[in-house]
Amino acid sequence: MKFRLARHTNRLDQLKDFYVNLIGLSVLGEFKNHSGYDGVFIGNANLDWHLEFTQTGELVDHKFDEDDILVFYPETHSEYDNLLERINSLQVVKLIPKNPYWQENGITFKDPDGHTVVISKLKIRAIRY
Numbered sequence: 403m404k405f406r407l408a409r410h411t412n413r414l415d416q417l418k419d420f421y422v423n424l425i426g427l428s429v430l431g432e433f434k435n436h437s438g439y440d441g442v443f444i445g446n447a448n449l450d451w452h453l454e455f456t457q458t459g460e461l462v463d464h465k466f467d468e469d470d471i472l473v474f475y476p477e478t479h480s481e482y483d484n485l486l487e488r489i490n491s492l493q494v495v496k497l498i499p500k501n502p503y504w505q506e507n508g509i510t511f512k513d514p515d516g517h518t519v520v521i522s523k524l525k526i527r528a529i530r531y
Contacts, residue, residue: 405451414457418515468500
């Protein structure tokens with residue numbers, strides 16, 4: 403099964419910059435004026451998921467709360483350290499998350515839409531379901 407998280411925005415260019423240049427994902431595709439929508443697909447070609455952000459002239463009013471989060475799991479310590487270096491060099495404001503688990507196990511901040519993002523200190527292989 404493949405997965406796509408789609409979100410409408412008024413900050414398409416800022417989200418593209420954030421998820422590509424800060425998080426380190428790639429632009430997989432883009433479209434302009436498709437039935438009035440512009441959009442971008444962001445992820446990595448070797449993954450079975452991606453993010454889609456779309457924009458129209460409509461004013462978007464997001465209602466995220468502190469527990470609505472995107473969590474990214476770096477595969478290696480090097481990948482985590484590179485993310486942390488980019489976050490620090492760009493002076494991204496880090497937050498104290500509501501969930502105590504993420505206070506101990508991640509770095510938390512907001513994307514340009516105000517959606518909470520966590521970079522986990524734990525590698526994905528360590529997670530048990």
